[in-house]
Amino acid sequence: MATIGDVAREAGVSRSTVSYALSGKRSISRETRDRIDEAIQRLGFTVNAGARALATSETMVLGLFLQFHDDEFPPAMLQYILAVSTAAREKGYDILMVTDADGPGAVKRITSSNMVDGVVLLDVTHDDPRLDALRAARQPGALVGLPRDTQDVDVFDLDFGEAARMLVDHLYGLGHRKIILISPPRHVFDRGGAYGWRFRDAAVERAARYGIQIYPYYGESQQPGISRSLNAILDARPDATGLIVHNDASIAVLPALLHERGVQVPRDLSVVSLYSRDFGRSFLLPYTAVETSPDKLGREAVQHLVRRINDPDYSPTVAKFIEPELTIRGSTA
Amino acid sequence: MATIGDVAREAGVSRSTVSYALSGKRSISRETRDRIDEAIQRLGFTVNAGARALATSETMVLGLFLQFHDDEFPPAMLQYILAVSTAAREKGYDILMVTDADGPGAVKRITSSNMVDGVVLLDVTHDDPRLDALRAARQPGALVGLPRDTQDVDVFDLDFGEAARMLVDHLYGLGHRKIILISPPRHVFDRGGAYGWRFRDAAVERAARYGIQIYPYYGESQQPGISRSLNAILDARPDATGLIVHNDASIAVLPALLHERGVQVPRDLSVVSLYSRDFGRSFLLPYTAVETSPDKLGREAVQHLVRRINDPDYSPTVAKFIEPELTIRGSTA
DNA sequence: CTGAAAGCGCTTACAG
DNA sequence: CTGAAAGCGCTTACAG
Numbered sequence: 001m002a003t004i005g006d007v008a009r010e011a012g013v014s015r016s017t018v019s020y021a022l023s024g025k026r027s028i029s030r031e032t033r034d035r036i037d038e039a040i041q042r043l044g045f046t047v048n049a050g051a052r053a054l055a056t057s058e059t060m061v062l063g064l065f066l067q068f069h070d071d072e073f074p075p076a077m078l079q080y081i082l083a084v085s086t087a088a089r090e091k092g093y094d095i096l097m098v099t100d101a102d103g104p105g106a107v108k109r110i111t112s113s114n115m116v117d118g119v120v121l122l123d124v125t126h127d128d129p130r131l132d133a134l135r136a137a138r139q140p141g142a143l144v145g146l147p148r149d150t151q152d153v154d155v156f157d158l159d160f161g162e163a164a165r166m167l168v169d170h171l172y173g174l175g176h177r178k179i180i181l182i183s184p185p186r187h188v189f190d191r192g193g194a195y196g197w198r199f200r201d202a203a204v205e206r207a208a209r210y211g212i213q214i215y216p217y218y219g220e221s222q223q224p225g226i227s228r229s230l231n232a233i234l235d236a237r238p239d240a241t242g243l244i245v246h247n248d249a250s251i252a253v254l255p256a257l258l259h260e261r262g263v264q265v266p267r268d269l270s271v272v273s274l275y276s277r278d279f280g281r282s283f284l285l286p287y288t289a290v291e292t293s294p295d296k297l298g299r300e301a302v303q304h305l306v307r308r309i310n311d312p313d314y315s316p317t318v319a320k321f322i323e324p325e326l327t328i329r330g331s332t333a
Numbered sequence: 334m335a336t337i338g339d340v341a342r343e344a345g346v347s348r349s350t351v352s353y354a355l356s357g358k359r360s361i362s363r364e365t366r367d368r369i370d371e372a373i374q375r376l377g378f379t380v381n382a383g384a385r386a387l388a389t390s391e392t393m394v395l396g397l398f399l400q401f402h403d404d405e406f407p408p409a410m411l412q413y414i415l416a417v418s419t420a421a422r423e424k425g426y427d428i429l430m431v432t433d434a435d436g437p438g439a440v441k442r443i444t445s446s447n448m449v450d451g452v453v454l455l456d457v458t459h460d461d462p463r464l465d466a467l468r469a470a471r472q473p474g475a476l477v478g479l480p481r482d483t484q485d486v487d488v489f490d491l492d493f494g495e496a497a498r499m500l501v502d503h504l505y506g507l508g509h510r511k512i513i514l515i516s517p518p519r520h521v522f523d524r525g526g527a528y529g530w531r532f533r534d535a536a537v538e539r540a541a542r543y544g545i546q547i548y549p550y551y552g553e554s555q556q557p558g559i560s561r562s563l564n565a566i567l568d569a570r571p572d573a574t575g576l577i578v579h580n581d582a583s584i585a586v587l588p589a590l591l592h593e594r595g596v597q598v599p600r601d602l603s604v605v606s607l608y609s610r611d612f613g614r615s616f617l618l619p620y621t622a623v624e625t626s627p628d629k630l631g632r633e634a635v636q637h638l639v640r641r642i643n644d645p646d647y648s649p650t651v652a653k654f655i656e657p658e659l660t661i662r663g664s665t666a
Numbered sequence: 667c668t669g670a671a672a673g674c675g676c677t678t679a680c681a682g
Numbered sequence: 683c684t685g686a687a688a689g690c691g692c693t694t695a696c697a698g
Contacts (some may be wrong), residue, residue: 051691284556
């Protein structure tokens with residue numbers, strides 16, 4: 001392992017000069033720089049990240065904390081992981097991915113040992129126990145998902161309320177007066193997944209305002225429950241002409257299920273949903289839907305986090321809700 | 334930030350004594366230890382991981398390198414990530430997850446800057462360009478997936494050849510003489526995903542030995558191609574009585590597709606496959622299948638890697654093939 | 667434009 | 683059983 005001292009000796013300069021040549025933080029004569037560059041090449045030198053981190057108090061690593069729930073739909077989770085990782089690299093950060101079952105403990109362990117410069121919390125719930133650990137940390141954090149108490153944290157999430165209103169408006173505008181809503185599974189609500197009720201409550205309220213019927217149900221997360229419950233719901237509401245699906249696992253099976261029931265979209269039923277473009281593509285979902293934009297969300301969270309790492313008080317904390325965008329795919333009439 | 338020096342002062346001892354109290358590497362008197370513990374509590378001290386890493390040359394971090402291909406089935410990928418992460422934590426390591434598009438560059442960047450003690454490469458292909466970078470690194474690595482050249486690397490993978498033979502034997506033993514085989518998509522083969530042909534070639538060879546017919550096809554990775562190609566294949570081989578599916582995306586849609594075709598399993602068709610128990614559960618797959626055991630694979634890779642980190646020559650490099658286990662689920666007759 | 671020195675927060679021989 | 687000191691590989695005021 002060549003060190004900066006080896007390079008200095010090889011180039012016949014001091015270690016500080018090599019360091020400054022590396023960082024560009026002061027001007028170096030042409031010849032000196034050339035000699036240093038050559039020495040670096042010859043020795044195959046790379047800065048030791050740990051030593052640099054110790055000297056600068058910057059690790060250039062972000063902690064990405066996530067938890068796997070059985071009712072989580074893996075493709076969606078992976079999209080967020082990739083989005084955060086990609087955005088981080090663009091800003092020069094690497095990702096320490098932490099999947100410990102003990103969420104708060106992991107946050108404390110990683111932050112207090114100074115392994116990261118900042119923290120991204122995925123899948124934040126209403127009363128997320130990781131938040132106290134995050135608030136106690138000296139590193140800033142960005143949350144994906146909305147907690148009850150947003151004090152002292154930066155929050156990023158889709159505007160689920162607005163998304164619900166958009167979809168209800170869309171169906172209402174087309175003349176639908178009886179609409180089924182499939183929400184995430186009940187245990188998502190139980191565990192505090194606020195996106196569930198934020199969407200549902202907004203949809204119900206909007207429908208009430210229009211004086212139209214909306215029938216909210218919980219979906220399931222695993223087969224055969226998914227199909228069984230969807231069939232039961234459709235059987236129970238034959239009069240509904242519109243269907244809003246806010247449930248990844250359900251929407252993924254819906255095309256096959258409707259086909260099997262002989263239901264034609266949009267002739268027999270108008271269907272709208274909520275998913276990312278990638279998700280829709282890989283499951284070939286033909287429905288008019290609000291984009292969930294995991295890449296945009298991940299990128300915004302990381303960019304904001306990086307700004308706050310570099311300047312802790314560059315702004316008051318934010319709760320940023322990504323504006324939903326409706327993509328029309330002709331599944332409504 | 335309390336440092337070890339603060340703790341030492343607070344406890345009235347030297348820094349080395351605090352360090353030894355932390356590591357337990359020499360005996361400390363009862364009272365001294367108590368005073369140190371109290372001081373640590375009072376100050377909320379945690380060892381700075383970077384400083385420790387610099388002093389010990391051990392980061393206690395493993396690099397996990399993965400690449401997202403469009404034809405990858407996300408649930409399977411996530412299972413490997415989780416398995417590696419969990420196994421690493423059990424051994425006291427954290428995970429630096431690297432998803433750079435430039436695989437070899439990322440391996441070089443992370444290893445040469447000494448950010449990790451070891452490397453896990455996921456989804457290794459036949460001529461994986463990351464291998465040269467790994468061999469040039471001073472850290473040991475463990476591969477998941479089989480490359481052409483296994484020199485100087487530890488390889489972990491399912492024994493796909495044996496899995497194929499097991500499944501052919503199983504069908505042959507039940508009297509099947511015409512068998513369809515659905516392999517991974519063609520671009521998996523193109524990109525060097527050896528598991529594709531290792532399985533297929535072994536199956537074909539075994540069938541030839543028995544003098545029975547096997548019809549190998551590529552599957553697709555995205556809808557509607559998946560269903561369309563499956564239907565075309567089944568239409569083309571009405572005489573086949575057995576079906577082997579070595580393709581995650583295809584097996585996930587198979588139950589619905591067969592149902593739609595009015596095919597009863599195993600009455601009309603015997604079906605066997607290859608997937609993990611978790612995978613089968615979340616998609617409710619009722620097929621007799623070989624377990625792919627991502628958790629076992631991830632755990633073995635990590636355990637071996639950790640051993641090699643601690644003793645680079647504790648054994649020659651290994652290519653370890655997890656023995657396939659057949660789980661009978663009654664989808665054959 | 668460049669160097670000598672201190673310091674980041676630890677660990678670990680060396681000494682007693 | 684404990685301490686003083688050197689060293690891990692960098693960065694960055696301070697000085698010239």
